[in-house]
Amino acid sequence: MMKSVLLAAALLGVFSTAALGDDRYVSRPPVVLSPDLAAPWIMQLSGSGNVRPVVYQRPVIVQQQRGLFAPRAVRRAPAAQQVSAINPGVPVIRGQIEPQFLPQMVDYQTKEAPGTIVIDTNNRFLYLVMANGKARRYGVGVGKPGFEWAGVHKVTRKSEWPDWTPPSEMISREAAKGHYLPARMDGGPENPLGARAMYLGSTLYRIHGTNAPWTIGSAVSSGCIRLRNEDVVDLYERVKVGTRVIVI
Template sequence: MMKQLVLAAALFGIFSTAALADDRYATRPPVVLSPDLTAPWINQLGGGTVRPVVYQRPVIQPQRGLFQRRVIRQMPQPAPQTVSAINPGIPAIRHPIEPQFLPQMVDYDTTEKPGTIVIDTNNRFLYLVMAGGKARRYGVGVGKPGFEWAGVHKITRKTEWPDWTPPAEMISREAAKGHYLPARMDGGAENPLGARAMYLGSTLYRIHGTNAPWSIGSAVSSGCIRLRNEDVVDLYDRVSVGTRVIVM
């Protein structure tokens, strides 16, 4: 009797093991991989489309005391960039305008009459002469190297949201660099002349706004004097056709 029981138990174990084996391998479980594995054979699992995941390692910074705390230092983000409409293809880094280039009343000793505009291209300032030894000062962008100029003119025309027609010389110059300018651009927020323009004499130079306010305080233009849009609107309302403009 005992032998029969032992034999029955052995047979039951064999059949149950086979059943479990069949059940275990009827449907294979998915293969789960740690993202830290970077062995070349991992790429073979997906036919060459699988790529190891790379995680940024935390930076351990020592702390005062007996213990250290793990700190993940965020990597600095690059400054957003844009492309200058006057100089397409050349990235201009956006940055806040420096405080000295914001409009402000300053002491200004000059023999010029109130209402005269004096532009100091070296220091990137435009002065609107006021009475009592004062002037209203604005930050400006001026001509880049090779495009500097000086002279005395009068404002001959004023325009709100001016159209932009690049001079033939500028179109040719930029085309030689692989930059192709439009033959004409309607006035608007994307127009490089900005919200207002004041034309100087019979020249191609203007005092105008800009769609790149971060360029104020720099030598970036082809000779024109540019202000922030809010500043050129303020100046535009304070001067008239015939205003004397001194560029030095």
């Protein structure tokens, strides 16, 4: 009798468990996929009927640049380069200037009186002679091959943010290369004469600033002597009309 009761109870438990199992999946929860298909597909099970998908933020991959071995995709485009006048085999990155061309006080033995300007075109330096065997030295850009010159002049005029009227010969010369210059350009940051200009004698030559400071230390001009804008402003304040200028 007891065995029959136990057997009946066991069978009842088995059928009840199966029934409960079937009831659990009578109403199956919705399967929701993340709308961001770039993220892992996340299946969420819920019987609420109001399921908010989980969206993962896309990973941000940061690639380190290591010189020339940086991945091609993240390697920066090379900057425009200018060949160094001091070290011909070493390119100078556009926007930079070699340290020796920055203004500095140097020893300078000369018979010229203090206040005289001496421009050493071969070495790309301008010296403002000071007392006691000293000079204030600036890096300069000078005339390109075929436009070099030497001589002695005086500063006959000074101008702040000068306008620029290219000589007709320059306009014709550049037009032959496919470069068309304006007949006149107002003074300003884009003007090739830069922030200041000091005119030499009755010539077309000037000591002036530039809108291309990376050319300092190079032979690139049509004969003018160019300095960085911050340097030409400094020199301009120290120089008077009538100053003797020696170009060697």
